[in-house]
Amino acid sequence: MTFDLSDVAAALRTARAEAKPIDAPSKTWPSLDANSAFKVQELNSEYAVKNGDRLVGYKLGNIAKVMQAAFGLDHPDYGFLHASSFVFEGTSISRDKFIKPFVELEPAFVLRSSLKGPNVTVADIINAIDYAIPAIEIIDSRVKNWAIDLPDTLSDNGSTGAVILGGTPRKLTDLTLNNTRGTLKFNGEEVMSGNTKNVLGNPLAAVAWLVNRLSEYYIEFKAGQVIMPGSCLEAVPMTQAGHWSCAFEGWGTIDFDVL
Known part of the structure; x- marks a missing residue:
């Protein structure tokens, strides 16, 4: 079956804009595979930038086994990060702008130098990172x-919805990224916990995986970009209005409200 990837891209853009879900693209367009799906990502990223958005980084998802089990996947996904998806810490988010959202806690990294695979190591990642920030x-x-x-x-661009960066940046030498506990609280009650070691043993290793994977599409990570390596805990449904408090022990907390 032949099909136009721009049709897939347009269908997903419309679904996002209207917050109305569609049938799985792989069912509507059975020939869609991982490589052509990434091309759909690129088409929608290009569309966003042409219409005033800005590419600010990249994300990795479903790297933790608890996430793969929750969503029935056996392989990580990845996507582009655009400025329009970033929300300020402490502000209120409308549930109506999403379809069926989940909340994740993860570290985010801001680069001070560029990275391009293949054969990038964790040492290369450490040398390229300026600082880390707790993120939702x-x-x-x-x-x-x-x-x-x-x-x-x-x-679907790695099922992106929104990103919130915390206000406690730290140098890597001030963190223990292979063993930092994270928690999600909703209306003061803990609803999920996890550990950064769940992200491929160390989130820095997950970043190396992502850089090397995206090098297959000739992508270079640039200085100043935000890199998100994936959740350290099982994502929690965001089903009702209330207050979320999401924290890494000894590092920082991110709070936001859902209307």
Whole structure:
């Protein structure tokens, strides 16, 4: 079956804009595979930038086993980060702008120098990072009921929703990224916990994986960009209004409200 990737891209843009889910792209377009799905990502990234948005980094998702189990995937996904998806810490977010969102806690890294694979090592990653920030990603799928295979979440830009960066940047030497506990609280009650070691043993290793994977598409990570390596805990549904407090022990807390 032949099809135009721009049709897939347009369908996903419309679903995002209207907050109305569609059938899985891999069902509507059965020939869609991981490589063509990434091309759909690129088409929508190019569309966003042409219409005033800005590419500010990259994300990795479903790297932790708890996340793969939760969403029925056996392989990480990845996507582009655009400035329009970033929300300020401490502000209120409308539940209505999403379809079926989940809250994740993860570290984020800001680069001081460029990175390009293949054969990038964790040492290369450490040398390239300026600082780390605690971050929230709200993931959201444009696919009905999150019934996704890898081509579906890839074409949907790694199921991105929104990103909140915390206000406590730290140098890597001030953190223990292979063993830092993280928690999610909703209305004061802990609803999920995890550890940064769940992110491929160390989130820095996850960044190396992402740089090397995206080098297959000739992508270079640039100084100043934000890199998100994936959640350290199982994502929690964001189903109702209330207050979220998301924290890494000994590092920082991110608070936001859902309307």
